[in-house]
Amino acid sequence: MNDAMSLGVHRLWKDRFMQVLDPLPGTRLLDVAGGTGDIAFRFINWIKEKELQQKKASPGAEFRLNPLETDDSESAPDLEFPSAEDYLYSEQREDTTGTDDRKDSKVIICDINQSMLEVGKERAKKLGLEDDVVWVTGNAEELPFPDNSVDAYTIAFGIRNVTHIEKVLCEAYRVLTPGGRFLCLEFSQVSNPLLSSVYDLYSFQVIPVLGELIASDWKSYQYLVESIRKFPNQEEFAEMIREAGFRMVSYENLTSGVAAIHSGFKI
Amino acid sequence: MAAHSRVFLPFRFAILKTPQILGVHTRFIPPQAENCSRISYNHGDRGTSNGEEWTPPLYREHQPTSLFQKALLTVGSAAVAITNPHRHDMIAVLGETTGYYALIRIRDQMKADPVGQQILSERPRINTRTIDLEELRALPEGTFGKEYVNWLDRNDVTPDSRAPVKFVDDEELAYVIRRYREIHDLFHTLLGMPTNMLGECTVKMFEAVHTGLPMCAMGAVFGPIRLSSKQRWKLRNYYFPWAVKAGYSAKCLMNVYLERRFHEPLEELKADLNIPSPPHIPKSTDNNNTRLNRR
Numbered sequence: 001m002n003d004a005m006s007l008g009v010h011r012l013w014k015d016r017f018m019q020v021l022d023p024l025p026g027t028r029l030l031d032v033a034g035g036t037g038d039i040a041f042r043f044i045n046w047i048k049e050k051e052l053q054q055k056k057a058s059p060g061a062e063f064r065l066n067p068l069e070t071d072d073s074e075s076a077p078d079l080e081f082p083s084a085e086d087y088l089y090s091e092q093r094e095d096t097t098g099t100d101d102r103k104d105s106k107v108i109i110c111d112i113n114q115s116m117l118e119v120g121k122e123r124a125k126k127l128g129l130e131d132d133v134v135w136v137t138g139n140a141e142e143l144p145f146p147d148n149s150v151d152a153y154t155i156a157f158g159i160r161n162v163t164h165i166e167k168v169l170c171e172a173y174r175v176l177t178p179g180g181r182f183l184c185l186e187f188s189q190v191s192n193p194l195l196s197s198v199y200d201l202y203s204f205q206v207i208p209v210l211g212e213l214i215a216s217d218w219k220s221y222q223y224l225v226e227s228i229r230k231f232p233n234q235e236e237f238a239e240m241i242r243e244a245g246f247r248m249v250s251y252e253n254l255t256s257g258v259a260a261i262h263s264g265f266k267i
Numbered sequence: 268m269a270a271h272s273r274v275f276l277p278f279r280f281a282i283l284k285t286p287q288i289l290g291v292h293t294r295f296i297p298p299q300a301e302n303c304s305r306i307s308y309n310h311g312d313r314g315t316s317n318g319e320e321w322t323p324p325l326y327r328e329h330q331p332t333s334l335f336q337k338a339l340l341t342v343g344s345a346a347v348a349i350t351n352p353h354r355h356d357m358i359a360v361l362g363e364t365t366g367y368y369a370l371i372r373i374r375d376q377m378k379a380d381p382v383g384q385q386i387l388s389e390r391p392r393i394n395t396r397t398i399d400l401e402e403l404r405a406l407p408e409g410t411f412g413k414e415y416v417n418w419l420d421r422n423d424v425t426p427d428s429r430a431p432v433k434f435v436d437d438e439e440l441a442y443v444i445r446r447y448r449e450i451h452d453l454f455h456t457l458l459g460m461p462t463n464m465l466g467e468c469t470v471k472m473f474e475a476v477h478t479g480l481p482m483c484a485m486g487a488v489f490g491p492i493r494l495s496s497k498q499r500w501k502l503r504n505y506y507f508p509w510a511v512k513a514g515y516s517a518k519c520l521m522n523v524y525l526e527r528r529f530h531e532p533l534e535e536l537k538a539d540l541n542i543p544s545p546p547h548i549p550k551s552t553d554n555n556n557t558r559l560n561r562r
Contacts, residue, residue, distance in 0.1 A: 205335050213343040216356050218330055218433070 004210050005221075013259050014156065017185045018042040020252065020261050023152060025051050029107045030150040030175060032140045032168075033158020035116025037123050037133065039185075040107045044132050047105045108134045108150070110143065141167040148177045156185040160231045169244035176266045182246055188253070188260035189233040195256050203228070234260050325438045328431040337364045340434065349489055352464065356430040362482035363434040363444060369479040370440040373521055377443070383522035390442055393449040393526055394427050403529055411536050412529025415456045422462040426452060446521065447478060453525045457537060458513065459545045464490065465498050469506040476514025478521070505546045516541045 002010045017039065023029065025047050031039045111117050117135045124130040138144045140155070140162055153172045162168050172182050190196040203225040211221025232240065234251050237260075241249045246264025253260050322331040332340070341364045348357040377383030391397065400419070403412035419425065429448045435441040451470070458473060460466035471486035487507075491499050518540050528536055537544065 205333065206339065209336050209339045209343060212340065212360065213347055213357070216354075 001214055004214055005207055009255060013185060013254050014038050014042060016254060017156060017183070017261055018046050020263065021152060021154065021181070021183050023047060025054070025105050027105055027152055028150045029152045029154060030145065031107060031109050032153065032155045033111055033161070034109050034154070034156055035111035035113055035120050037109060037120035039154050039156050040109050040133055041124070041127060041129055043107050044129055106134070107132065108136055110136045110138045110140070112137065112139050141171060143171045143175055145175045147174050150175050150180060151177055152181050152183065154183045157187070159184055159186055160227055165240060166244065169241055173245045173266055178266055180266045182241065182264045182266070184262040185259060186262070187228040187231065188237070188257055190257040192256055199258060237262055325436065326441055328433055329441070330433045331436065332434050337434065340364045345485065349492065352493060358482065358486065359430040359448065360434060361485065362480060363432060365481040366444060367440070369481060370435070370443050372479055374440060374443050376519055377521055380519065380522040382524060386446065386522070386524065387439070387442070391524070391526065395425065398426065398526060406530060409532050410529065411456070411531050411533045414533050415453065415529065418456045419452070424452065424462060447480070450520065450525055454520065457540070457542050464493055465502065465506070468494070468502060469510050472507050472510040473514045476511050477517060501548060505548050509543065509546045513542050516543070
């Protein structure tokens, strides 16, 4: 459905999103409202690619082949699936002795909708990435994570659907470590009037029709395009992010403003 | 802008003229607000508030659409219906978007007939709440009602699964097409056709001739694409000619209170309504069809 509506461009947006984030190995990422895993899987692939590049650059250094797997071989096998806190504060993580002082990269996907998480788990299984992700059900306005626990917080096409955007931004600020980055990919306003007319025509004439044809659901897609218009524009949303406490807030327009990547740091 | 006007002229024309073609959804102007958390979603009745123009819905489930959207729906639903015949809702949408003039003709036919007028004013519905299926099952074999429930059970369908009408922009015509949709199963029973593709194509041909709805004609013409050559042979030589004849000879079924005639024997009802029985396909010619009768 996303492919039909955006003609596949949403994949390019998400690729650019990961490029902007440019995570280094050892980053702990919390992906909110990312139930289907698009961002998380890109993150994992990005980290793996980075690790390979580092391995090629310094062949003599010691490294672990699969740093995203926790090093369970020494400790007792943990049959219970670890909670998010355990995962974030596990002993293996804090054991940074030895030549390798890099932290493990981690990605946690948090979504309020269990069925979206199930879809994401299926996709992860197909891609062979099921062990690299932690799946948590939770509300973006009240995250079940401790303060200062993640290095990067991403939310892609999710913040438009929350009831209180400020609460989500405040929660994001809370769970990020100092120096952590907030990154948001969301639909935004097209400023160019010519393109804006074309975009409006397409949104209101074509998208609900596609929703009816493909998903037998006109109303949800009508609601979608209306909610995009009601969401604050790039500057207003940047101001909201600043009000939540983030600094060095900036945004990048994608496809002339159809989507925008907002970035802020907890400094 | 003047220097480039020749380049932009067609585009400007398109932008200026499109409001007429596009109807209601021309420009959405978002509300101005300083603190965006104070924006509340104004759903109104339907949640379709869109700039200055807003066509209110005429009936429950009504979805106002522009001409452009209807055209897109027509093309899209036809494409989806032919590639996935299980999408009955797409066939319904196709009927709604293309049937405006045919529905007017049917409605006028109904208004010209006393029983039709009664149906239009009383607006009867056919679903499990208005029809007691158990009572029909208790009827003797050979009656219309008994044949109907047998047909429902055999084909594993229920009268409750009709898609609601959404894209007809007139409240009375919306009822007319809903009535047609609800008595479609009764047509199947009267014609003795099952709900497989062959039976559906036959009934569609009957309805195309009988009601004049373009969707039925499209279904009858394009539906057979999904059939095997043997089935198409049967359609061409037996079922279609019979369906066309029945469609012309039958009394206007939109003007008949079919649900009040369940107790009548089926054959008598068919005679009364001038519906001939389905053709019998002889076994011997059935086997020879690929060699002798294919032109």
